Amino acid sequence: MKRVPYSLVLSVIILKFFSVSALYVINFIKFVPKEVAYFLVAFFLFIIVSSINFRIFKFYSILLYVLVLFSLIGALIIGVAINSSRRWISIGGLFTVQPSEFAKISLIIIFAWIYEHKTWNNFEKFLYSTLLFLPYAIIVFLQPDMGTSLVFVFIYFFLIAVFLHYKYALTLVIIALSLIPLLPKILKPYQIERILVFFNPYRDPLGSGYNVLQSIIAFGSGKLIGKGILGSTMTKLNFVPVQYADFIFSAIGEIWGFVGIVVVLLSFAYILYFIAKAAFSTKNIFGRAIAFGVFAMFFFQILINAGMNIGIMPVTGVPLPFLSFGGSSELVNFIALGLVVSVYNYKDEINL
Template sequence: MKFRFFEIFDYVLLICVFLLVFIGILFVYSSGVNSEQISVSKEYIKQIIFAGSGLVIMVFFAIFDYRKLQRFAPPAFAVLIFVLIYTIIFGRYVNGARSWLGIGNFGIQPSEFGKIIYIVFFAWYLERSENTLPLKRFLISIAILGLPALLILLQPDMGTASVYFPICIAMLFAAGIPAAYLLFIILTGILTIVFTILPVWQESILQKNIAFLSIFSDNRLRLIVIATFAMIGLIGALGFLFYRNKYYYFITWFSGSFTLAFGASIVGNKVLKDYQIKRLIVFLDPYTDPLGSGWNIIQSKIAIGSGGITGQGFLKGTQSHYRFLPQQSTDFIFSILSEEIGFIGSLFVFVLFLIILLRIIFIIHNTKNTFGYYIGVGILIMFFFHFVVNVGMVMGIMPITGIPLLFLSYGGSSLWTSMWAIGLLMSIHYRRLDF
């Protein structure tokens, strides 16, 4: 029995996770040390507690037969939706978003845990709908995605909401949904972002008025455009219905995407605050607002650049210890790491994440259970998206979205979610030959 217990754990994942969490604790501690080398924050103590409790969560879900989650998936998703609604109404404001629940100093972020619940529920649905018509399956999948993503966006927490979209696309791709449907989501998402940020881009970066761009800021013109594209889409749908010509299909496809994107951009402008929208574009030229939205990117790039090859040494970074870098224990933890242990240390972190991702691919490839396969795909994309977006963000090559670097950034919700995911992966791997 003891031997079987130790067989449960995937030691490649375990070693990589332990190393990342340990590095994270070190630099959460470093982020709380001031220029006089005095620790002014107890976040590292909390992070140690989060890591210890996260280990318990990981072990529990590694031992637990993940296939039993199928019976709990629908009620868990229903509870998630209720909690997200409750959070919008009664949650705490943190960094401009009402996305936290808690008592006293203890707080959790339901949308973080929601990512795993969403993955499990969506995997449950995809497995049970394999014989459903692709279009119906796709539309129901979009509804499953849209409900939690919209509620999180209403908090408003654009960064966390954005994680749900690549997870959905990857799991739909794994489920064999036609590429045209997936491209429809991708195009609509890209157009929504572009249409939402164009008014702010015109005002903040271009700094001149272009008559054509008024259709993206004037609600009356927007409604006219939406009605026009909707009518074109309806005509295209009728044409395809009667003539079965692909020409009409593509008309419907493009016009539908534009219609949804224009409508979503109106919602985006209403829900998102100006500074949140500005974060999406300020990376193009952070010096347009060097003391405002561009400040984080500028200071982060200075920190990374000053690290050089070997770094300035642990606790010897200037950007963090002189408090030039905001949110340095959470979203910008990689900036401190790069400043103090340099390119070599950063490369070591890159390698650890690469090993984790490759190991997840190995687990996905070898499992015989469809439910486990879908869960593995969802977790893979969650880890990949968090890593690429966070590192790209601190390097100034991607927008600032407030996405933490998993295992390293300070925060119990993020770390517990990551450890939960690792536990599920171990459970899937241990039972890889079971259907």
């Protein structure tokens, strides 16, 4: 088995320390035991995936795409409804799985498979990637889950910008700008309200703007070194809604202060640096596309989630990698990181 980069593992463990400390303050009994279990299973998968030559996954890219597509449709039709959204499939009534999280990995692998094809020209690659991207994005948007669908969009756009001619990326930008006047008809009322609150959180301080305002207050109360696990009253008393998932960054800010946030951001920075290094280390297009896809996924989620916690990004249901509570997202994050390590370790191997 190839060596796992210890510095990368250390960065992830640091993030998990901050995650568990925040979940401990929020509700130890409800979240910490499950989070530890998720981590152990996910880390085991990380070791397995990182030890497999990444080239093998291209032979299963279409099968994986179809399986995830059917699971997305199943979640939309017969999935478990939580807060008027059908994103989860119940497994024997014991636990739920969120297929849209696994769709991120599926999209990255299928895109990598498309970009590796030497017999297709750039237009054909653009066409095929678009045709395979649209079903995922539309179904997840209808669940509704605008946050995850935006992650899909960013991965799709980022890989096109990296691997295809700039004119395709420019075309997408023009199309996106032309759709802005249609947003009131496309988006649901609460989604439009989130955009308006982004520009002015005080338009509804006790309603749609409450989460953001409380998150900002929690951040500010942490000051330089934080209030500690025992003194973080806003987190302990649940002043910030959904703080175990979407707003866990604000809990870390209150508990560990500016110093803790810097450590978290440096850990993220190293993870992104390693992913970029893996992408540039190989000449294999399939491997490079996987690494760049994972980079896009992590970068966008970090940017959006951290930004919305401090009020500089609209509120969307995008989890913060390795920090937010959730089994499906934990598994996907570690699988994605395992793929990147595989690309880095097997970059010099011959093609299968």
